[in-house]
Amino acid sequence: MPASARKAAIRFAGVVALGLAVGAASAFVSMKHFGMGSEEHMGWAGSRVTGSSEAGPLLRARVALTGLLALNRSQAIYFTRKVDDLGEPLREGCHYRLSGGPLPGRWWSITAYAADDYLPQNSDDALSVDASEVRPDASGAWEAEAGPARNPAMPWLSTRKAGNFDLTLRIYNPSEQAQRDFGTIAFPKVERLSCGEPQ
Amino acid sequence: MKPGLRYLLAFVAAVGVGHVGTILAAPNAIMHLAMSKLSEDGKLINAFRFSDRTTSASRWVVRPSPDLAYASCVYDLSKGPILVDVPATPGGGYVSVSVFAGNTDNVAVMDSIHSPQGIRFILQKERKLVHPGDDPVIYTPTTRGIILDRRLAPTQAAFEVADKARRGDSCAPL
Numbered sequence: 043m044p045a046s047a048r049k050a051a052i053r054f055a056g057v058v059a060l061g062l063a064v065g066a067a068s069a070f071v072s073m074k075h076f077g078m079g080s081e082e083h084m085g086w087a088g089s090r091v092t093g094s095s096e097a098g099p100l101l102r103a104r105v106a107l108t109g110l111l112a113l114n115r116s117q118a119i120y121f122t123r124k125v126d127d128l129g130e131p132l133r134e135g136c137h138y139r140l141s142g143g144p145l146p147g148r149w150w151s152i153t154a155y156a157a158d159d160y161l162p163q164n165s166d167d168a169l170s171v172d173a174s175e176v177r178p179d180a181s182g183a184w185e186a187e188a189g190p191a192r193n194p195a196m197p198w199l200s201t202r203k204a205g206n207f208d209l210t211l212r213i214y215n216p217s218e219q220a221q222r223d224f225g226t227i228a229f230p231k232v233e234r235l236s237c238g239e240p241q
Numbered sequence: 242m243k244p245g246l247r248y249l250l251a252f253v254a255a256v257g258v259g260h261v262g263t264i265l266a267a268p269n270a271i272m273h274l275a276m277s278k279l280s281e282d283g284k285l286i287n288a289f290r291f292s293d294r295t296t297s298a299s300r301w302v303v304r305p306s307p308d309l310a311y312a313s314c315v316y317d318l319s320k321g322p323i324l325v326d327v328p329a330t331p332g333g334g335y336v337s338v339s340v341f342a343g344n345t346d347n348v349a350v351m352d353s354i355h356s357p358q359g360i361r362f363i364l365q366k367e368r369k370l371v372h373p374g375d376d377p378v379i380y381t382p383t384t385r386g387i388i389l390d391r392r393l394a395p396t397q398a399a400f401e402v403a404d405k406a407r408r409g410d411s412c413a414p415l
Contacts, residue, residue, distance in 0.1 A: 050244070053248070054247075054248065054251060057248045057251050057252050057255070058251055058252070058255045059255075060252065060255070061251065061252040061253070061254065061255025061256045061258075061259060062255045062256075062258065062259035062262075063259065064252075064255075064256050064259065065255060065256040065257060065258060065259020065260035065261075065262070065263065066259045066260070066262075066263040068256070068259075068260050069259065069260045069261075069262075069263035069264045069267070070263065099264050099265055100264055102268045102344070102345055103263075103264045103265075103267040103268055105268075105345060106267055106268040106271040106272065106345050107267060107271060107303070109303065109304055110271060110272070110275055110302055110303060110345065111275070111302055111339070111341055111345075111387065111389055112347070113337065113339060113347070113350065113391070114339075114347045114350055116350060117337050117339070117350050117352060148335070149335065149393065151306070151307075151308045151395070153304075153306065153307060153308075155304055159303040159304050160297075160299075160300055160303065160304070160305075161295070161296070161297045161299065161305065161307065162297060163297050163298075164297055165297065169295070169296075169297065169307035170306075170307050170308055170395075172308055172395050174395055174396075175395075210304065212306065212308075214335065214393070215335070215352070215354065
């Protein structure tokens, strides 16, 4: 092969390799941020096909990347949010009040995850708040707090070392109605109380 | 065709192939990595592995739930079906057993609400012979995959009860 042809072939292969790399990178961004086939209610986004074989290729890829081995909706439904009730990103340095009423399942929990999809790297032993920790009043209303330091008066979800985080609500053994229509669920509120420097 | 246009078309086509190929390959590739991790690089096949209580350091799967005690079995049906037996947690604690195929599909799920005395079934590849007997048979489209036993254990005390019960789990060839 003449030198000029060899040079052109190498250049062509380089262009193709670069294109494949760009395509793979854009797929990774899509899997991480788009295409969950989800619906949003009161700031909480959830998908009815998580863990199911009904999922399309992008959702299947996204679940594999961010929620591998998730339960299907007869066992648990999952909802995630990255912002508070005013639409501001959830941040480690802020305190948030979580409040709500009865949730339609046998049990529920709310957990904070850091941007890498793992639990915050702290040793506070407060990785979630759940149905057994909160103290509902006569109407079933409950409150808890998420933040970098404990409020002794409330069940606490530690966000220390979480950076910009998200909250995941899991409702185990959800009612038929909740499985069918997420819009019927009275989701918890997430109100920002104050912000300071991360501890 | 001008060389510049040829390069541009090749680049655009490669971006498309890279994008779609990555999305299609990701579930199997990620599942393969998970199976490798959970089977301790293939050393623990058709046997349950018991994860420690979930802490900040838990990184065996993304977004682990700190409220559950996990046990996992990487199955391999290349030599035939397996029998899966998962005893109940004393006191009626919630237990759920999920079967995942190698492409991430959750092909079956059973729980202690429907099976309060424990969960027991035969797992075999699709289109294989059905085994006689009383045990239910679950079919999976792939030879390899993961069985996950989750038990509700939001406190250290609940975890200890669940942990003792899950040590009776088995997933072994028939």
